[in-house]
Amino acid sequence: xxxxxxxxxxxxxxxxxxxxxxxxxxxxxxxxxxxxxxxxxxxxxxxxxxxxxxxxxxxxxxxxxxxxxxxxxxxxxxxxxxxxxxxxxxxxxxxxxxxxxxxxxxxxxxxxxxxxxxxxxxxxxxxxxxxxxxxxxxxxxxxxxxxxxxxxxxxxxxxxxxxxxxxxxxxxxxxxxxxxxxxxxxxxxxxxxxxxxxxxxxxxxxxxxxxxxxxxxxxxxxxxxxxxxxxxxxxxxxxxxxxxxxxxxxxxxxxxxxxxxxxxxxxxxxxxxxxxxxxxxxxxxxxxxxxxxxxxxxxxxxxxxxxxxxx
Numbered sequence: 531x532x533x534x535x536x537x538x539x540x541x542x543x544x545x546x547x548x549x550x551x552x553x554x555x556x557x558x559x560x561x562x563x564x565x566x567x568x569x570x571x572x573x574x575x576x577x578x579x580x581x582x583x584x585x586x587x588x589x590x591x592x593x594x595x596x597x598x599x600x601x602x603x604x605x606x607x608x609x610x611x612x613x614x615x616x617x618x619x620x621x622x623x624x625x626x627x628x629x630x631x632x633x634x635x636x637x638x639x640x641x642x643x644x645x646x647x648x649x650x651x652x653x654x655x656x657x658x659x660x661x662x663x664x665x666x667x668x669x670x671x672x673x674x675x676x677x678x679x680x681x682x683x684x685x686x687x688x689x690x691x692x693x694x695x696x697x698x699x700x701x702x703x704x705x706x707x708x709x710x711x712x713x714x715x716x717x718x719x720x721x722x723x724x725x726x727x728x729x730x731x732x733x734x735x736x737x738x739x740x741x742x743x744x745x746x747x748x749x750x751x752x753x754x755x756x757x758x759x760x761x762x763x764x765x766x767x768x769x770x771x772x773x774x775x776x777x778x779x780x781x782x783x784x785x786x787x788x789x790x791x792x793x794x795x796x797x798x799x800x801x802x803x804x805x806x807x808x809x810x811x812x813x814x815x816x817x818x819x820x821x822x823x824x825x826x827x828x829x830x831x832x833x834x835x836x837x838x839x840x841x
Contacts, residue, residue: 534616539609539635541628544666545621552670554677556619559608562601566630566726567776569820572699574638575606586820591775609635610642618646619680623664624653625771629722633695640692648683651676652717687714694723698822703727703829704838718769725769727838729821730831735804736812738831740770741784745797745805748788753795756781786814 536556540546546560568586571578580603587593618639622628636648653665665673690712697706706727710720728739735742744763753759763777772780787801803809812827819826830839 535614536617536619537612537615538619538621540621541623541631542666548666548668548670548673549621552674552677556615557612559605561605561631561635563631563634564627564773564776565634565822566627566771567821570634570699570822572637572696573641574634575603575610575641590779606638609638609644612644614644616647618644618648619651619677620648620683621651621665623666623771624718624721625769626722626725627771627773627776629716629719630698630726633691633698636688636691637695640688646683646688648688649680650683650715651680681715681717683715687716690714690719691716694719698726700823703730703821703824704840707836707838721769724836726821727836728831728833730826730829730838731812731815733830733832733839734807734810736810736815737804738826740767740772740780742805743767744780744784745787745801748795748797748801749805756790756795759795783815 534555536554538546538549538554538556538558540549540558540560543560543562546558549558563583564587565583568590569582571582573579584595584598587598588595620632620635622632639646651665653663665676668676690709691714694706694709697703697709703726706723710723710727712720725739731738732742737745743766744759747753747759747762747766751762753762759781760774760778763781764772764774767777787797787804788795789798797805800809800811804811812830816827828841830841831837832839
């Protein structure tokens, strides 16, 4: 098996470095994007896609065109030019951030006639392990075992991944709801889709699940500062996998709902009403934020029926 020509694709530099240290055979490429946020089009790497992503990342996170070219587009060129490998090993975490990148990557490989076979190393609890930890936090011995127990992906799995990426980039995210029930070898795909759907504003409050979670943290804990809040929000975000700059943006957007003082961060009157669900803040919060092919505020999430409603 080890004579096979392998390509390892990871979701981050830390993980790539660990894999290189393991001395596994094969080449390692790092996928550096954050496709769970901002506009995206189906054909990864084409002119429309690059324009959308460059503009979003530059305006939102001050990522220069040069940096995007160097850190992401240059890797795409490498991936498009790869010869046939005996196996493509995907190293991705359980969360929405990782899964959206992975779906886009699979779509890109299929666009470029790279048909696998594919296997997956995803953060999960193996027999004998006490808890699930991100891949980048595992010891070399644990990582080696996860690699040994990697999951072969079937043609159906790959087709489902391609479909979900297309639906994410389409104008109708409602079709994603039915995909939650689909069984695949991507153990956390359903949870990631559900997390995505719950990012649309609630029909009751105009806030999404992630935003409400941040307000709950302020309400339930003694938060000393906004930096303290950021740490909590990152730790208790569940299936989102947002990095610090993304979560900071969520906290900044919620500033009308809390006040900071020497005593710490406290909810104000609007924060209490938003948490109780006694007032709808949709109009106050509405902006031009995009998820894939749609604007966040063009749809509402109904927490009772778990349906997405188009406005």
